[in-house]
Amino acid sequence: MERLVVIGNGMAGVACVEQLLKHGPKFSISILGDETHPNYNRVLLSSVLAGQKDADEITLNPVAWYAGHDIDLRLGARATQLDRAARTVTCEDGRRLEYERLILATGSAPVLPPLTGLNLQGVFVFRTLDDTRALIAAAGAGVRAVVIGGGLLGLEAARGLQLRGCDVTVVHLPDTLMNLQLDAVGGRYLQRHIERLGVRVCVNRCARAVLGDGAVEGVEFADGSTLPANLVVIAAGVRPNVVLAREAGLEVRRGVVVDDQLGTSDPAIYAVGECAEHRGVVHGLVAPLLEQAKVLAAVLAGHRDERYRGSIPAAQLKVMGVEVFSAGEINEGDGLDCVRYEDAGLGVYKKLLLRDGKLAGVALVGDTADSQRYAAWLRGGADLTARRSSLLFPAPAPDGGLDVAQLPAAEVVCGCLGVTKGDLIAAIHAGGINTLAQLKDRTRAATGCGSCAGVCERLLRAVAPDFVEAGPSPICACLPFTQEQLREMIRSQQLTSVQEVLEIYGQGEGCEVCKPALSYLVDLVWCGEHEEDRSARYINDRVHANIQRDGTFSVVPRIRGGVTSPAELRRIADVAEKYRVRMVKITGSQRIDLLGVAKEDLPKIWADLGMPSGQAYTKGVRMVKTCVGTDFCRFGTQDSTRAGIELERRLENLYTPHKVKMAAVGCPRNCAEATVKDIGLIGQEGGWQVVVGGAAGKTVRKADLLVTVATTEEALSAAELFFQYYRENANYLERAYDFIERVGIEKVRKQTVYAPAPARAALLERLRKAKALAKDAWLEREDPVHAAQFVQIQAMEVPQP
Amino acid sequence: MTPTFPARGAAPHAGKVRRSFAAAANAEPETWVRVTGVEAIPLRQGRSVRLGAREIAIFNLGDRFLAVDNRCPHQGGPLADGIVAGGTVVCPLHSWKVCLESGAVRKPDVTACVPTYPTRVEDGVVLVCLGAAPAA
Ligand SMILES: Cc1cc2nc3c(=O)[nH]c(=O)nc-3n(C[C@H](O)[C@H](O)[C@H](O)COP(=O)(O)OP(=O)(O)OC[C@H]3O[C@@H](n4cnc5c(N)ncnc54)[C@H](O)[C@@H]3O)c2cc1C
Numbered sequence A: 001m002e003r004l005v006v007i008g009n010g011m012a013g014v015a016c017v018e019q020l021l022k023h024g025p026k027f028s029i030s031i032l033g034d035e036t037h038p039n040y041n042r043v044l045l046s047s048v049l050a051g052q053k054d055a056d057e058i059t060l061n062p063v064a065w066y067a068g069h070d071i072d073l074r075l076g077a078r079a080t081q082l083d084r085a086a087r088t089v090t091c092e093d094g095r096r097l098e099y100e101r102l103i104l105a106t107g108s109a110p111v112l113p114p115l116t117g118l119n120l121q122g123v124f125v126f127r128t129l130d131d132t133r134a135l136i137a138a139a140g141a142g143v144r145a146v147v148i149g150g151g152l153l154g155l156e157a158a159r160g161l162q163l164r165g166c167d168v169t170v171v172h173l174p175d176t177l178m179n180l181q182l183d184a185v186g187g188r189y190l191q192r193h194i195e196r197l198g199v200r201v202c203v204n205r206c207a208r209a210v211l212g213d214g215a216v217e218g219v220e221f222a223d224g225s226t227l228p229a230n231l232v233v234i235a236a237g238v239r240p241n242v243v244l245a246r247e248a249g250l251e252v253r254r255g256v257v258v259d260d261q262l263g264t265s266d267p268a269i270y271a272v273g274e275c276a277e278h279r280g281v282v283h284g285l286v287a288p289l290l291e292q293a294k295v296l297a298a299v300l301a302g303h304r305d306e307r308y309r310g311s312i313p314a315a316q317l318k319v320m321g322v323e324v325f326s327a328g329e330i331n332e333g334d335g336l337d338c339v340r341y342e343d344a345g346l347g348v349y350k351k352l353l354l355r356d357g358k359l360a361g362v363a364l365v366g367d368t369a370d371s372q373r374y375a376a377w378l379r380g381g382a383d384l385t386a387r388r389s390s391l392l393f394p395a396p397a398p399d400g401g402l403d404v405a406q407l408p409a410a411e412v413v414c415g416c417l418g419v420t421k422g423d424l425i426a427a428i429h430a431g432g433i434n435t436l437a438q439l440k441d442r443t444r445a446a447t448g449c450g451s452c453a454g455v456c457e458r459l460l461r462a463v464a465p466d467f468v469e470a471g472p473s474p475i476c477a478c479l480p481f482t483q484e485q486l487r488e489m490i491r492s493q494q495l496t497s498v499q500e501v502l503e504i505y506g507q508g509e510g511c512e513v514c515k516p517a518l519s520y521l522v523d524l525v526w527c528g529e530h531e532e533d534r535s536a537r538y539i540n541d542r543v544h545a546n547i548q549r550d551g552t553f554s555v556v557p558r559i560r561g562g563v564t565s566p567a568e569l570r571r572i573a574d575v576a577e578k579y580r581v582r583m584v585k586i587t588g589s590q591r592i593d594l595l596g597v598a599k600e601d602l603p604k605i606w607a608d609l610g611m612p613s614g615q616a617y618t619k620g621v622r623m624v625k626t627c628v629g630t631d632f633c634r635f636g637t638q639d640s641t642r643a644g645i646e647l648e649r650r651l652e653n654l655y656t657p658h659k660v661k662m663a664a665v666g667c668p669r670n671c672a673e674a675t676v677k678d679i680g681l682i683g684q685e686g687g688w689q690v691v692v693g694g695a696a697g698k699t700v701r702k703a704d705l706l707v708t709v710a711t712t713e714e715a716l717s718a719a720e721l722f723f724q725y726y727r728e729n730a731n732y733l734e735r736a737y738d739f740i741e742r743v744g745i746e747k748v749r750k751q752t753v754y755a756p757a758p759a760r761a762a763l764l765e766r767l768r769k770a771k772a773l774a775k776d777a778w779l780e781r782e783d784p785v786h787a788a789q790f791v792q793i794q795a796m797e798v799p800q801p
Numbered sequence B: 001m002t003p004t005f006p007a008r009g010a011a012p013h014a015g016k017v018r019r020s021f022a023a024a025a026n027a028e029p030e031t032w033v034r035v036t037g038v039e040a041i042p043l044r045q046g047r048s049v050r051l052g053a054r055e056i057a058i059f060n061l062g063d064r065f066l067a068v069d070n071r072c073p074h075q076g077g078p079l080a081d082g083i084v085a086g087g088t089v090v091c092p093l094h095s096w097k098v099c100l101e102s103g104a105v106r107k108p109d110v111t112a113c114v115p116t117y118p119t120r121v122e123d124g125v126v127l128v129c130l131g132a133a134p135a136a
């Protein structure tokens, strides 16, 4: 076997090796990488910085992958010398490797502009995982960050730092942001979007020095003005790593010069990725590099006719809430027709450049929904003459299936990782793929910048037999994240209070929509060990009673299973008279409601009642309605009363995404209406049916059968599994019936009653833990969270009349 | 802001600068009432207090206290029981959003507002300025 050495364990080098392995074993391969991590997805460092991904989630090839393919991986090994005559590479530590073929895949390094003070503590670059970790460690609430450079990288760094609580300013030398990808008008639209997110932007400013004594204190500009800072990120461009090649005498201009087969001026040496210069162009985005990697792999495998003919770069800004897409030419010029649309109010800017009836360039700011279509026209060189009057309108076909149906199978859907429509369909057919997550996992599509996720999802919808919708929508305007993302952020950033989440992700404010939802989420994620903040709770959850139209409250004590006693009824009657309750009402839930109670009377009423809270005011466990069952009913087959009381006991005092109403009935006559409850137990001869997702509110829905079991204990356990699964996975304010319609009962079954034993045990364990910490809220009558929780303030002095 | 609602008892200082000491600028005498220790109102919450004929909601916004009538312009809901969202409060009954600085309704898009009252903190005590007593 031939000896192949790859210098650079990054995206292009490893992609080339991956492709090469597909052609069969022909080489014994060594990879040298000066970073200490196996190959990871550099593109996603922005997401790591922004807290949307964990560092270990972005690994592309774990160490086991190298071992599994007999690749000799040397991490932390920097190649320092290349001897072309002897065909050897020498590392920093003196080790020497022989090669027959050599691939240079050294990528590039950040350009450090001529500023003084770059050695101060607190000055960072943003290129590697280690850089990112250092940035994360230095970022935080109250840190003033200055990002030098307003290109793709600088803006992504700025937003990431801001999400971590920093006060961020971007300083950019040219007049407009992202000037390599957008014209001046587009750059100004982008600036407004960025500023609206709360990131300050200074354009046309030349930084001269980083100020400070040991650590960064500020940045000084050419005009003498200064800006205070404790953290500076240099994002002023990259420069190919070519020292090794130049010293070895290879032809180098900006990058290592390669031909259409990625060969350098030495026939045994190839170059690929950001360090290579092909037809005068050095690419700085992943898609072209992966195309190069494919061609080089084919060439090395002996396919002599493969040629790389260049790529049209397409750039996408990965900043949540700001959509920017740019590809091809940027500025108007001779022979170019310009088609433009802008709406300053909406912040939407679209520009197409055409040459000879074909698309030559596209820039989209504020709305990138059509980017795939334009990218395809650009790549395919489609003749647009006939469509000239409708290039920007109408929007893509409203029929979701149509636009994917129109894509040819060879069309690249995921530009980042080079996955075609044909690849995706083959993967879906090959093996039980029904969700976007599975498709990503299998094909890696949509795992780069993620912009093709929409197309992938439409494709799944059209092709997958049991497609499962992801359906994410942001929680509210002040917090532009889905609840799933928020759950993940709360977990990974270890945020234990609502205010912490808001400080970092929501400009510190929050609203009546996100605050209660976050209150639920932090409680859920930390299993009750969160920092409770009553200011983020709705009034009902501050005083544990239901506010009425006149500002008074209603009191519903817990009467488990609807079973009470004469003594209890007498006590309730006494309390109702003592506090002159305006109305005593039997509720639809087999309980008693005392209406019209003043806030300051609440603790006293609870004490006099001596009964626990019925949680009738909150998103939590309401009741288990029961029928009389075997004890009395001549039809009864199961002891529904006892089962219902036990279920209520096991779940009471817990909070849920939305209210949970349950019922247990002794036979299919269903007297307590279990089939229209969130969870129902239906007794039958020899066992129980457990049903979930019923509704009898605005809409009526018959519950789905979750499972049929033999014993009462199994029925209770199935109900608990579903209950906890709903708690953990439903969106706040999503009733069980909506949750089931969204997720599908099959999936619910698979993840609860049919889940592997350890998964079931884990669900129940988390339920137990939360339950152990859950208390009857009405006990706050003796131990209020705040002295003035229930009472009105008494003024210290009476106003003078 | 245009007409105040409810019409009865519209405060003379509605819309005026908070913590105003500018009694001279105003012909009416100012009545500052010592209401309560700052600790009685938890951070980002409101509490109500009866001052003469008025019920006032006082909010603790961390760096300042703001006071408005405890009556939502919509159907009289208790604003003190609302969720604070930035410088606004959201009424617990039907979610009208009221600006605590100006008293103006921010959501829905209607022209209505509640009276506001200047406040200041002295030795850990919140004082509210009632202005001239309304014709109650
Ligand atoms: C934060 C960030 C966000 C990005 N976002 C996007 C995006 O959204 N879309 C996009 O298309 N592109 C994006 N990019 C660019 C993309 O990551 C690069 O184009 C791509 O990683 C380049 O691949 P490469 O293999 O050529 O270089 P690299 O991935 O940099 O790999 C080169 C490797 O070689 C190592 N090396 C260098 N010299 C030596 C030596 N002498 N000996 C041993 N090892 C050596 C380097 O340390 C490095 O590990 C982003 C880059 C960053 C930093």
Ligand code: HEM
Pocket (backbone or CB within 6 Å): A546, A554, A556, A587, A588, A589, A590, A591, A592, A593, A614, A615, A616, A622, A623, A625, A661, A696, A697, A698
């Ligand atoms: C402000 C509005 C409302 C208030 C204060 C309110 C209050 C209550 C209370 C206190 C109960 C008894 C709960 C218990 O015993 O646990 C109840 C039951 C019920 N409510 Fe409401 N409710 C309101 C709106 C609605 C609406 C809009 C619907 C339907 C669309 C609804 C449907 C029901 C039903 C069906 C029950 C009986 C549940 C059962 O028997 O299983 N309610 N409500």
Ligand code: SF4
Pocket (backbone or CB within 6 Å): A627, A628, A629, A630, A633, A634, A635, A636, A637, A640, A665, A666, A667, A668, A669, A670, A671, A672
């Ligand atoms: S559901 Fe069946 S067991 Fe229960 S009361 Fe009705 S008829 Fe009797």
Ligand code: FES
Pocket (backbone or CB within 6 Å): B072, B073, B074, B075, B076, B077, B091, B092, B093, B094, B095, B096
């Ligand atoms: S009473 Fe305040 S919103 Fe209706």
